Amino acid sequence: MGKRDYSLFGPDAKRAVDSGLTAAEWYHTEVPRKVMKDLMARSDAPAIRDTIILYGSMILFAGIGIALWPSLWSAPFWLAYGVLYGSASDSRWHECGHGTAFKTPWMNNVVYQIASFMIMRNAATWRWSHARHHSETYFVGRDPEIAVMRPPEVAKLILNFFGILDVIAFVPRLLRNAISGPTPEERTYVPQSEWDKVQHVAFVHVSIYAATIALAVWLGSILPLMVIGLPRMYGAWHHVMTGLLQHGGLADNVIDHRLNSRTVYMNPVSRFIYWNMNYHVEHHMFPMVPYHALPRLHEVIKADLPPPNRSIAEAFREMWPAIKRQVMNEDYFVRRDLPPTAKPYREDFHRYVPGMMPPAAAE
Amino acid sequence: MPWIDACSTDDIDEEDLIRWDHAGQTFAIYHSPDGAFFATAGLCTHENVHLCDGLVMGNLIECPKHNGQFDYRTGEAMRAPVCVNLRTFPVKVEGDRVFVEVA
Ligand code: FES
DSSP states (O other): OOOOOOOTTSHHHHHHHHTTTTTSOOOOOOOOHHHHHHHHOOOSHHHHHHHHHHHHHHHHHHHHHHHHTTSGGGHHHHHHHHHIIIIIHHHHHHHHHHTOSOSSHHHHHHHHHHHHHHTTOOHHHHHHHHHHHHHTTTOTTTOTTOSSOSSOOHHHHHHGGGTHHHHHHHHHHHHHHHHHOSOTTGGGTSOGGGHHHHHHHHHHHHHHHHHHHHHHHHHTSSHHHHHTTTHHHHTOHHHHHHHHHHHTTSOSSOSOHHHHOOBBOOOHHHHHHHTTTTBHHHHHHOTTSOGGGHHHHHHHHGGGSOOOBSSHHHHHHHHHHHHHHHHHOTTOOOOOOOOTTSOOOOHHHHTTSTTOOOHHHHO | OOEEEEEEGGGSOTTEEEEEEETTEEEEEEEOTTSOEEEEESBOTTTOOBGGGSEEETTEEEOTTTOOEEETTTTEEEETTOOSOOOEEOEEEETTEEEEEOO
16 A cells, blocks of 8 residues: 555545445444343443542642642642543543443533543534544544554654644634634534534633633733643643554554454553543444443453453553554554454455555565 | 334334344334334434444434434434434334334
């Protein structure tokens, strides 16, 4: 495959449609209907508990940070607050966007709106980009949420651990959305009926930032921005770290989530921040299963999946060298072996998919 | 319009659905929590995914692909990303058989 073009209007986008890739059916592990119904069942209790812990901790850490400000003793509390603001909001945005976190729709919506604001995403736009990410996961030119484009720009990946590029991209887009609604690219995946909402949400976000900046100027202190806005940068590292692991170094343009997604066992704190999205193959295969049931789903289908990475560090040891290799050879990817109990990958389909090649050829 | 014998009432658990294919068309038949039966088109209006793998919650069917929701009694699209309503079909129960009036 030649150089990848990630534009939603480019030749790779057209090729994905013309080759039948976008219309192809994704591989699913077979799960008995009764078991799946049980896994999909919704409940408010786990997400209410986690939301109380999350917002309670944020209020506590920010309160102590403000009380100790500007002493350096406040730093650990800002770091803890920042991770909850700039990283846990990513998983809350994600899970509530799917509508699976809570059973009660308005609870999903409230947490979704708050999380979208904190993670600096337009609540009315990103719902749609994420739908595309699920239909066409890592299809070059079609998926608007590809975190590691090939050849990877390692410096950019590192800068984003501090949210720098995300925020630089967000500010002009926010202003543009507030003034004139969705951009032409956003209009390819946001239905026209939602365009006014995009503008309305952007206007609300602009107003909150304007009030925060005005307060900071009036006080002559960046303290208000330490609470609103800046934690999206100083607390972004955890969601970038876990987000890169979702698909980084794996195949693109395939229709089997076992080839393009990664499940990683993680420590309980990271799992709380990430709301169990470390079970990422499982989530992509069955997006209706709520975050709190993903460990159970993992037990049910793990015999059909590549073995999960044992820790964040071990997953990085697999992914990072692959990303570095992709700098020189953008067709390279890690292809994990399946256990003997698993159904094999569908080589026949993937053989003619752009960019998909046997591992020997990718060496 | 013909009434077609589609399935037995026992074929669908309460608060669940099945896929039913007939004459080149695919349908979804629902058994609601209060014991009534309903039928809709079988494919989601968002991206042509079969609804039979989705989740019935009360009077809603949630699509397995992007969690869009419809009220299966009326076909009304209730939750993004679905915007277009689902087509519905009349259903009647005679004895233990479920009949769908297909168009
Ligand atoms: S295919 Fe049904 S919600 Fe997208």
